[in-house]
Amino acid sequence: MALTTIDNFINNEFVKPTEGAYFDTFNPAHGVPHAQIPDSTKPDVELAYKAASTAFPIWSKTPKAERARILYKIADLIDARQDEFVRAESKDQGKPVSLAKAIDIPRAAYNFRFFAGRILHSVEEGAELEGVGYNYTQRMPIGVAGLISPWNLPLYLLTWKIAPCIACGNTAICKPSEFTSLTAYMLCSVLKEAGLPAGVVNMVFGTGMKAGQALVEHPRIPLISFTGGTVTGAKIIANSAPHFKKLSLELGGKNANIIFADCDFEKALTTTLRSSFANQGEICLCGSRIFVERPIYERFLNALVEGTKKLKVGDPSAADTNLGALVSKEHWEKVKGYVDLGVEEGGKIECGGKKPASLQGEFQNGYFLEPTIISGLTPSCRVMREEIFGPVVTVYAFDTEEEVIQIANDSEYGLSCSIWTENGRRQRRVAGEIQAGTVWVNTWMSRDLRMPFGGMKKSGLGREGGEHSLDFYTELKTICLAD
Numbered sequence: 001m002a003l004t005t006i007d008n009f010i011n012n013e014f015v016k017p018t019e020g021a022y023f024d025t026f027n028p029a030h031g032v033p034h035a036q037i038p039d040s041t042k043p044d045v046e047l048a049y050k051a052a053s054t055a056f057p058i059w060s061k062t063p064k065a066e067r068a069r070i071l072y073k074i075a076d077l078i079d080a081r082q083d084e085f086v087r088a089e090s091k092d093q094g095k096p097v098s099l100a101k102a103i104d105i106p107r108a109a110y111n112f113r114f115f116a117g118r119i120l121h122s123v124e125e126g127a128e129l130e131g132v133g134y135n136y137t138q139r140m141p142i143g144v145a146g147l148i149s150p151w152n153l154p155l156y157l158l159t160w161k162i163a164p165c166i167a168c169g170n171t172a173i174c175k176p177s178e179f180t181s182l183t184a185y186m187l188c189s190v191l192k193e194a195g196l197p198a199g200v201v202n203m204v205f206g207t208g209m210k211a212g213q214a215l216v217e218h219p220r221i222p223l224i225s226f227t228g229g230t231v232t233g234a235k236i237i238a239n240s241a242p243h244f245k246k247l248s249l250e251l252g253g254k255n256a257n258i259i260f261a262d263c264d265f266e267k268a269l270t271t272t273l274r275s276s277f278a279n280q281g282e283i284c285l286c287g288s289r290i291f292v293e294r295p296i297y298e299r300f301l302n303a304l305v306e307g308t309k310k311l312k313v314g315d316p317s318a319a320d321t322n323l324g325a326l327v328s329k330e331h332w333e334k335v336k337g338y339v340d341l342g343v344e345e346g347g348k349i350e351c352g353g354k355k356p357a358s359l360q361g362e363f364q365n366g367y368f369l370e371p372t373i374i375s376g377l378t379p380s381c382r383v384m385r386e387e388i389f390g391p392v393v394t395v396y397a398f399d400t401e402e403e404v405i406q407i408a409n410d411s412e413y414g415l416s417c418s419i420w421t422e423n424g425r426r427q428r429r430v431a432g433e434i435q436a437g438t439v440w441v442n443t444w445m446s447r448d449l450r451m452p453f454g455g456m457k458k459s460g461l462g463r464e465g466g467e468h469s470l471d472f473y474t475e476l477k478t479i480c481l482a483d
């Protein structure tokens with residue numbers, strides 16, 4: 001089958017990478033290449049910079065109402081092409097079509113709608129300085145932003161950056177993950193069709209080491225929004241430091257899912273199946289460390305194992321598939337390595353742990369892994385401390401509230417946490433003690449884009465969402481007018 005060729009998008013035109021080199025990207029469900037990605041380098045970033053910096057003076061002065069109109073149009077066009085985007089996201093990433101249709105693509109459209117509305121309704125501060133005059137604040141667009149995104153929620157997370165960035169009047173150079181560039185490529189045509197002026201959003205495809213690093217090290221790109229792994233985040237901090245860039249870093253997690261004996265058992269169970277294995281466990285917010293209060297430990301574990309065994313793994317395009325393929329062969333090997341490590345560390349595989357035997361035909365070469373539950377490990381084990389980012393969870397019994405708070409917080413990460421209890425005072429007490437950017441009580445993945453989102457500790461720097469995104473994508477200035 002002919003491979004789709006992806007090209008860079010600079011100044012509203014599709015252009016070949018300057019060095020002419022491409023590499024293959026794989027369909028994870030079949031384990032075969034399905035597209036070719038430009039292996040972009042510094043000169044490509046330079047071309048994109050030229051386009052973005054030329055567009056900036058005009059776009060930054062374009063009235064908010066006009067910017068919002070174009071963002072609404074982009075959202076409408078994504079909706080109109082929803083099926084196409086859904087199929088492409090599933091083929092490129094390995095996720096079930098049902099998930100891309102329910103979450104990824106609608107959210108990509110909503111990101112544009114949300115920030116279109118947000119800029120129209122934001123009000124700046126103003127205060128009288130008695131005896132002197134009047135202060136007010138003004139938000140200034142910053143310039144050309146570098147937007148670097150990961151492979152797990154490709155279009156969802158890329159548009160979470162593009163929408164506030166351009167809504168605030170900046171221009172952008174995007175570097176989507178080299179594993180999942182297809183929907184970003186499709187978005188380029190949507191941006192053009194929506195009437196976004198040339199140069200406002202540019203897309204440079206390729207690897208992190210070449211294209212990504214060239215963005216981070218570019219001396220005239222003043223802000224970088226990055227979502228990805230913690231190790232990469234550390235490199236971005238180091239490489240951007242000489243230029244004092246504004247950074248937003250959304251990084252890895254090892255999130256706790258705390259289940260008290262007084263929880264709504266069925267609700268906790270059903271949601272835990274999702275929070276453990278949605279998107280093959282490849283969501284930074286998945287709750288991979290499950291802590292269950294001892295009185296219900298056996299019952300909960302048995303029910304979780306039973307529910308997990310019923311999950312269907314395989315053809316991502318089948319409507320009843322729960323888990324598709326992991327994103328790449330390398331990632332499959334990494335995740336499987338953690339399953340093996342779990343056994344070495346003394347854990348018991350309650351279910352899963354291997355490639356499903358049921359795979360037929362072309363799917364036999366895909367990167368599928370059964371959803372896996374490991375018990376019997378202690379909180380000091382590597383499998384309970386390191387981010388796995390796959391369909392692998394550990395289950396551990398705890399005795400007291402103090403103990404579980406201590407274990408949940410004894411992590412170098414602090415992205416999110418779920419707490420399950422019907423006791424109102426305990427809900428607030430435990431939520432108040434947990435070191436994580438987002439704490440959910442009796443729910444998971446309930447996202448309100450008006451609220452701050454980000455990680456504590458090695459899960460990130462800064463917050464995005466609502467006003468916090470405006471803070472990141474603008475410089476806030478105070479102007480004092482004397483009487």
Ligand code: NAD
Pocket residue numbers: 148149150151152153157175176177178206207208209211212213216227228229230232233235236250251252253283284387389415455459460
């Ligand atoms: P990654 O860090 O390998 O890559 C992310 C992006 O950074 C890719 O586009 C990649 O090409 C680029 N990149 C790699 N090296 C770079 C460098 N030196 N300079 C500039 N760019 C570089 O991450 P991944 O494997 O794509 O994604 C998985 C990770 O992302 C997990 O750790 C997950 O927890 C995290 N994640 C976090 C959030 C969040 O909101 N906190 C959301 C999704 C994913």
